[in-house]
Amino acid sequence: MPPQPQQEQQEPPVTSVVVPFEAETARTLPGRLGRHEVPERWHTVDRSAHDPHLVTVPGADGADRAAALVTARPHTSYLKIVDAVGDVRAAVGAVVAHARRQGLAQVKWEGWTADPEDATTAGFTPLRPPLAQAEDTAGPATGYVRWLGDGTVTDPPYYGQTTHFTCGAVTALVAQAHAGTLPPQALDREAELTLWRDATNFLACEPVGLGVAVRRAWPSSPVTVHLDTDRPVLLDHLPEKEQEWRALLQRASRTEAGRTGVPVDPGHLTLTAIRDALGRREHVLLLLSLTAMQGFDVPHWVLCHGTVPGAVVIDDPWANAATGDTWVDAHLLPVPDASLDTMSALSPDGFRGAVTIGRP
Structure with a gap:
């Protein structure tokens, strides 16, 4: 565009x-x-x-x-x-x-x-x-x-996730295609599943594991993980025995982040900081809940890639066909700052998880 x-x-x-x-x-x-x-x-x-x-x-x-x-x-x-x-x-x-x-x-x-x-x-x-x-x-x-207003927004290619669990991998791939690091023709199901396999905490991608996988896939791209809690995340819905081994994998991801030089910022990533990153032509993979937009509390990764006055422009790799929601809704989707701030404070303790990807 x-x-x-x-x-x-x-x-x-x-x-x-x-x-x-x-x-x-x-x-x-x-x-x-x-x-x-x-x-x-x-x-x-x-x-x-x-x-x-x-x-x-x-x-x-x-x-x-x-x-x-x-x-x-x-x-x-x-x-x-x-x-x-x-x-x-x-x-x-x-x-x-x-x-x-x-x-x-x-x-x-x-x-x-x-x-x-x-x-x-x-x-x-x-x-x-x-x-x-x-x-x-x-x-x-x-x-x-x-x-309808001021500002300039360029469009990344739209790629809809082909599974229920590969949103994190898709947002990373689309970010790299938008940055020119990945040819759009390389955005395919093999790339989607390969990056997911490297990042997954079974079945979800948690922030540190996703950031480490992005660094492994594109060593020249600066990557920072933002996670304002030190406890394992995205596990509360699972039985205790299921949580234990996934928590171990999340600790292993933190160790790998330290070994490969991926910073894990424990501070709260503000909407101002997200806007600043986008102003530097970085991309922000943001973890949010679908409660506000879709009516059910499921953690989900979206790509923040632009801004207009009062709103951050995201690409959502998933659309809910049951409600008439389509890729036209999900692509180049402006979300008011206050709404995005609320959506991305995840329960139970309101933590925020994100991965920023800079330009090589």
């Missing part, structure tokens, strides 16, 4: 109505506006966790002349257009205005029915399609993004 303009020109106000997504209205509206294939997609999954709503544009006669189904992950700074029907350009303009009123950083548009010319005219840029995704992941072949 080319750098975004420093100051975007705003459109004239758009008259629109925002209403909750209600099954019956949503089932008949697209057909009235000439898109009979759309209702099936709107009702195939339960989107209720992502605040689904309709943004409609009334015509001169009072009837709807355009509408868009809009969703978004909670505690983020974007809106996603699933489909726009009727006068598409009017519908999209109404969504952009709706996002501006909320002070959001971005609008995305899934490519199910989006016409590339309509997207370009509305100020959207194409997203690069995913290099890989899990077999059970549903999503459009194309997608678009429009940033």
Whole structure:
């Protein structure tokens, strides 16, 4: 993606109505506006966790002349257009205005029915399609993004983890591809599983083990682990006997970090420090809980790779197809600083784990 303009020109106000997504209205509206294939997609999954709503544009006669189904992950700074029907350009303009009123950083548009010319005219840029995704992941072949404020963000290649447990390895690989250290064509399942195997604490990747594995894979890349607890982590859900041998492996990872010169910073990594690292064109692999964005408390690695005013831009290697969440949501995802701060304080004692990767 080319750098975004420093100051975007705003459109004239758009008259629109925002209403909750209600099954019956949503089932008949697209057909009235000439898109009979759309209702099936709107009702195939339960989107209720992502605040689904309709943004409609009334015509001169009072009837709807355009509408868009809009969703978004909670505690983020974007809106996603699933489909726009009727006068598409009017519908999209109404969504952009709706996002501006909320002070959001971005609008995305899934490519199910989006016409590339309509997207370009509305100020959207194409997203690069995913290099890989899990077999059970549903999503459009194309997608678009429009940033609504200042700042420049470049896009890493999007790679969706192909297992439930390789998020840490994927974030490291994508970071190195974004930095130019790894060719994008080298991002494949063999690379994903190989790095995971070197970093895993069975099945998760804990911060020290991941940092050591990154150093082994790319010796010329500066690596720092940030972990503000000295106890073993990501083990509390396991029986005591299962915790014991994994804790031993985590102690071995700390020994290996010392042997290979990987610093383990015991201080709390602040959001200011994350922003500073990103300003130096470093990458931050950040461990967070999916409670806020997806509704279940599972530790998960994401890649922090850019900033815009008020939000950190992440790439999440996992999307929840059961809620209508797709790679378009997960790629170039702006998360407000306060939300990211809360998400990345992991229970039971609010520790923070991260790995920063500098430029070679």
